[in-house]
Amino acid sequence: MIRFVDVLLKDIFEMGRDFPWKRPDRCPCCSNWKVWGHGFVGAIFNGFSSIIWLKRYRCPACGCVLRLRPVSHFSRFQSSKHTIRSALMHRINTGKWPKGSCKSRQRHWLYNLKRQMKAYLSWQTGLAEAFDLLVNQGKTPVSSSF
Numbered sequence: 001m002i003r004f005v006d007v008l009l010k011d012i013f014e015m016g017r018d019f020p021w022k023r024p025d026r027c028p029c030c031s032n033w034k035v036w037g038h039g040f041v042g043a044i045f046n047g048f049s050s051i052i053w054l055k056r057y058r059c060p061a062c063g064c065v066l067r068l069r070p071v072s073h074f075s076r077f078q079s080s081k082h083t084i085r086s087a088l089m090h091r092i093n094t095g096k097w098p099k100g101s102c103k104s105r106q107r108h109w110l111y112n113l114k115r116q117m118k119a120y121l122s123w124q125t126g127l128a129e130a131f132d133l134l135v136n137q138g139k140t141p142v143s144s145s146f
């Protein structure tokens, strides 16, 4: 289970495994009162030159493993939500992708956004609005999976 926490990627990058992660108060699966540290998982993020170590916790009661992730990023995406959103807005508003960015990756974001919109939004809406609506529903608007 992924748990999004309000942390700065830059701080985690600089402090490495010494970063003071805040232990979850209880297990989100079974509400057990305590979860234990369960090592780290390395992740790659755009804009950082090496692996960033993200903390894991495990519940001794139900075995649920919690992976903490910065709220600034969607699950399984290396670019921040802000980067993805502003690239898409640029494309939607100007018809072009931002200069100096990876176009094939961005085309996937747009393609997936259209698919997510069709799958989850039953009413007619603009792409920009759809992005925010899907985020508010807790979804990843540019994900290829449903």
Ligand SMILES: [Zn+2]
Pocket (backbone or CB within 6 Å): 027, 028, 029, 030, 031, 032, 059, 060, 061, 062, 063, 064
């Ligand atoms: Zn549990």
